[in-house]
Amino acid sequence: MNRLCFGDNLQWLRDPKEFPDASVDLVYLDPPFNSNADYNVRFRESSDEASQAQFHAFTDTSSWADAAETYHQFIDV
Numbered sequence: 001m002n003r004l005c006f007g008d009n010l011q012w013l014r015d016p017k018e019f020p021d022a023s024v025d026l027v028y029l030d031p032p033f034n035s036n037a038d039y040n041v042r043f044r045e046s047s048d049e050a051s052q053a054q055f056h057a058f059t060d061t062s063s064w065a066d067a068a069e070t071y072h073q074f075i076d077v
Contacts (some may be wrong), residue, residue, distance in 0.1 A: 036061055037059075038056060038058075038059050039057045039060065040055060041054060041057045
């Protein structure tokens with residue numbers, strides 16, 4: 001089954017109901033990598049014109065210390 005999952009990959013992969021052991025062939029990550037920016041999803045009107053409506057998708061701030069800690073928590077499980 002091909003699936004595309006959005007969000008924190010560690011939360012998805014840790015859930016055995018979503019992904020049983022040995023069921024993942026590839027995890028593809030494409031983050032902006034610490035751009036220190038807020039990203040919003042903008043909507044369009046039915047006329048295909050840009051709308052003022054939007055919502056906050058995510059804030060991209062990170063440090064390698066946080067990533068290293070998360071990595072160690074994942075591999076030590």
